[in-house]
Every structure is written in C-alpha cells, then in structure tokens.
Amino acid sequence: MHVQGIQDDNDNNVGTKVTAEVNINDAEKLKKGLYGTCIECKQPRSHYQWCQPCERKQCEKKIKNWTSGDKKIDAFLRDAQYNSTRPQTFLEWIPFDKLENILDIKSENKTSTIYSAIWKDGPRIWNQQNEIHERIKTEVIIKLNKDKNDDVQIKEILNELKIYLDCHTQESALLIQFYGISKHPVSNDYFIVKQFHKNASPLTDYISHNFNNLNWEMKLHLLLYLSEDLKALHNAGYVHRYYKNPSSILVVNESYCAIETFLECKALPLYTDEMDGWYSYKAPEILVRQPYTKASDIYSFGMIMHAIGTGKIPPYYFPSRFNHFSRSMSYDICFGLRPHIPDNVPKSFKNLVERCWNTEPDSRPNIHEVHNTLLNLWTSIYHNKYSTSLNLMYLEFIAADNNKDYSKPNSQEMITKKAENGNLEPLEMITKRAESNDQIY
Numbered sequence: 001m002h003v004q005g006i007q008d009d010n011d012n013n014v015g016t017k018v019t020a021e022v023n024i025n026d027a028e029k030l031k032k033g034l035y036g037t038c039i040e041c042k043q044p045r046s047h048y049q050w051c052q053p054c055e056r057k058q059c060e061k062k063i064k065n066w067t068s069g070d071k072k073i074d075a076f077l078r079d080a081q082y083n084s085t086r087p088q089t090f091l092e093w094i095p096f097d098k099l100e101n102i103l104d105i106k107s108e109n110k111t112s113t114i115y116s117a118i119w120k121d122g123p124r125i126w127n128q129q130n131e132i133h134e135r136i137k138t139e140v141i142i143k144l145n146k147d148k149n150d151d152v153q154i155k156e157i158l159n160e161l162k163i164y165l166d167c168h169t170q171e172s173a174l175l176i177q178f179y180g181i182s183k184h185p186v187s188n189d190y191f192i193v194k195q196f197h198k199n200a201s202p203l204t205d206y207i208s209h210n211f212n213n214l215n216w217e218m219k220l221h222l223l224l225y226l227s228e229d230l231k232a233l234h235n236a237g238y239v240h241r242y243y244k245n246p247s248s249i250l251v252v253n254e255s256y257c258a259i260e261t262f263l264e265c266k267a268l269p270l271y272t273d274e275m276d277g278w279y280s281y282k283a284p285e286i287l288v289r290q291p292y293t294k295a296s297d298i299y300s301f302g303m304i305m306h307a308i309g310t311g312k313i314p315p316y317y318f319p320s321r322f323n324h325f326s327r328s329m330s331y332d333i334c335f336g337l338r339p340h341i342p343d344n345v346p347k348s349f350k351n352l353v354e355r356c357w358n359t360e361p362d363s364r365p366n367i368h369e370v371h372n373t374l375l376n377l378w379t380s381i382y383h384n385k386y387s388t389s390l391n392l393m394y395l396e397f398i399a400a401d402n403n404k405d406y407s408k409p410n411s412q413e414m415i416t417k418k419a420e421n422g423n424l425e426p427l428e429m430i431t432k433r434a435e436s437n438d439q440i441y
C-alpha cells in the first residue's frame with residue numbers, strides 16, 4: 001500500500017508537471033499571439049512593444065550615463081525603468097537643455113505655472129515596421145512650482161509619479177502619459193514632463209464653450225473615459241479627493257475626459273480631515289470632516305455627471321451677493337439638498353447620478369458599477385445608430401438631444417432626497433460641522 005501510495009504521488013507529480021508544461025506553452029503561445037516575438041532575444045514579448053529582459057539589459061548598460069544629481073530621483077527612475085512593463089511606464093531623466101521653445105501657457109495659481117516645450121529627443125516611439133523604438137521630437141507639458149524647497153518638490157513629484165505607475169499596474173490605459181523629470185538650471189526647480197495635447201481644455205472651459213454642441217453620445221463618451229481613469233486609481237488603492245476643482249479634469253480632442261494630475265490623490269486608508277477645493281462638489285460626509293473614501297469620490301463623480309449632463313457649473317444657485325458656497329448650504333447638503341436635474345435628462349442617466357449622490361456612502365455604487373452602467377448607456381446609443389431596431393433607452397437619449405433647454409431661472413437646486421435613512425444622521429453631522437470654525441468657500 002505504501003509503495004503504491006508513493007507511485008500514486010509520483011504519478012500525480014508527473015501529471016501535474018505535464019499539465020504545467022502545457023499551461024506554460026499555452027501562455028507562451030498566447031503571448032506570441034498577443035505581443036509578438038522580440039527580434040533581439042527571440043522570446044515572446046512581455047507586452048505590446050515591450051520585451052522586459054532586453055529592456056532591463058539596456059537599462060543596466062545605460063545606468064551610469066545619466067544622473068539627476070539627486071539620489072532619491074535617480075533611485076526612483078532607475079527602479080521605474082528596470083521594472084517597466086510597457087512604454088507608458090518607462091520614466092526618464094530629461095536634461096533641461098533637451099527642452100526648447102518653452103512657452104508660458106497657463107499661470108495655474110501663485111505657486112505654479114504651466115509651460116509647453118519641445119523635447120528635442122522626444123519619447124521612445126515604437127516603429128511597427130522595423131520593430132524598434134525610435135525617438136521623435138515631441139511637444140510636452142511642464143509645470144514649474146515656485147516657493148517650494150527641493151525636498152518638498154521632490155517628494156511631491158515622486159509621489160505623483162508613483163501613483164501614476166501604480167495605476168498602470170491595473171491594466172488600465174490612463175490617457176495622459178508622463179515622460180519623466182527635469183530640473184531648471186537657474187531656479188533649480190524640479191518638474192514633471194508629460195504629454196501635451198494640442199486640442200485639450202479644462203472641463204469647466206469646455207462646458208462653457210461647447211455645451212450646446214454636445215449630444216448624449218458625446219457626453220457619455222466623455223464620462224466613460226473619466227470613469228476608466230478613476231477605476232484605475234481606485235483599483236490601485238487611491239482616492240482622487242475629487243474634484244478639487246472641475247478644472248483639474250481635462251477634455252481631450254472633444255472626446256475623452258482625463259484626470260490631469262495625481263497631485264491631490266492619496267493612498268487609502270485616509271485618516272486626515274483636510275479639506276479644500278470646491279465645496280459644492282464634495283460629499284456630505286466630507287463637509288463634516290469625515291475622511292475621504294472611494295464613496296466620496298463617487299459622490300463627486302455624480303457632480304461631474306451633472307455638470308456634463310446639464311452644463312451647470314457651479315451646480316447650485318448661490319443666493320448670496322458674494323456668490324459663494326455658504327455654511328447654511330453645507331447644512332442643506334447634509335439634509336439632502338442636491339442640484340436640480342431637469343425633466344428632459346434621460347431617466348437612466350438621472351438614476352445613476354442620484355445613486356452616486358446618496359447621503360449614505362455605503363449605498364452609492366462603486367466605480368466598476370458606474371463604469372459598466374455608463375458603458376451600457378453609451379453602447380445603447382452608439383450601436384443603435386447603425387441599426388433599425390431602436391430600443392427605448394436610445395429613443396429617450398435622442399429625445400433629450402432634441403430638447404436641450406436645461407435652464408431654470410433662479411433656483412437650480414431642489415431637495416432630491418431627505419437623508420432620513422441610513423447610519424448617517426444629518427443632525428449629528430450638522431452639530432459636528434457647527435463645532436468647526438473653518439471657513440467655507
């Protein structure tokens with residue numbers, strides 16, 4: 001019996017080994033099919049346009065050819081290059097003399113200015129025909145910070161790049177590509193170099209100039225891409241703490257919405273109660289100093305859906321002559337005040353917005369559900385364009401396209417839902433809020 005048992009085990013091991021070999025071969029075949037074979041080492045590529053073993057060899061060869069002058073930055077970039085699995089995660093040190101035609105395009109605020117520049121060498125672009133990476137001169141975006149010491153600048157830059165890399169481990173395709181880090185030779189300021197999109201504008205500007213040209217297919221497409229970015233961020237374990245300001249969302253080629261910067265993002269769990277930005281976009285629990293959660297991001301995503309759906313920025317009518325968010329409005333939001341959704345907004349869209357706005361964070365959908373719902377809504381319009389079999393959802397969106405008047409004089413908002421249910425007690429929230437002496441903007 002004992003011998004038989006050993007033989008059985010051995011047989012099982014052999015069987016397992018064979019099965020494993022079959023699986024490896026299958027995996028290799030899959031890789032060959034998906035990503036092709038490296039022309040250097042003749043092995044299947046680890047990713048489209050990328051052979052990690054060959055890239056690592058190149059990285060080791062060139063490691064002594066460059067330095068940023070700062071040990072932390074050198075270590076970070078070398079680690080990023082060595083572990084890179086695709087072109088988007090290959091971050092480089094870009095000497096300042098490789099940048100030219102630097103033009104001031106936006107003074108963001110008192111502490112930072114955004115410039116466009118030409119990166120003379122450019123990022124590595126895949127040449128499909130020759131199956132090699134080539135460098136092509138490229139226009140880029142750089143942001144110079146002022147009034148921050150080196151340590152703070154380096155910490156912020158490395159933190160933002162780490163979040164960017166972490167999001168790329170989630171198999172999601174972030175729209176804005178980051179290229180690396182550079183340093184101004186006179187001011188000694190460090191800055192991130194990233195992709196420049198000629199046809200890009202902040203969401204607020206885009207809505208104010210183009211809202212009447214948007215149909216529902218376009219609106220859903222913008223939101224679908226924004227939900228893709230937020231999904232990558234949430235999957236990687238971060239919250240965006242949206243939307244410090246809707247201007248931090250970029251509309252690219254009038255087709256995609258993208259997260260422009262990860263500077264404000266934080267890893268979970270968060271214990272801080274720090275708060276700034278546009279209060280009217282923040283969830284009730286944030287207004288009473290609860291820590292940010294993914295559910296708080298979902299509430300803000302609902303506000304962005306409202307902005308794109310109705311064109312209303314800011315979302316509330318401000319009765320005060322100072323035109324700002326008042327303390328009493330904060331209380332009202334905790335009691336269930338939400339922006340008005342006009343009757344001609346499609347019901348399926350309205351339902352999703354209202355679910356994102358639920359006073360109880362646990363009752364809001366997660367980003368996967370939001371993304372799937374948006375995908376279904378967009379697909380219902382996109383595919384029916386080419387089909388004669390119209391569905392009711394499609395008809396509702398078409399009807400909404402023909403009736404675009406979302407204006408409503410004086411009062412844009414209304415109480416959409418009283419917060420009488422759930423664990424979050426409005427009275428308790430307001431008492432807590434009243435104890436705080438912080439200014440509300």
Ligand SMILES: [Zn+2]
Nearest residue numbers: 038041051054
């Ligand atoms: Zn190779």
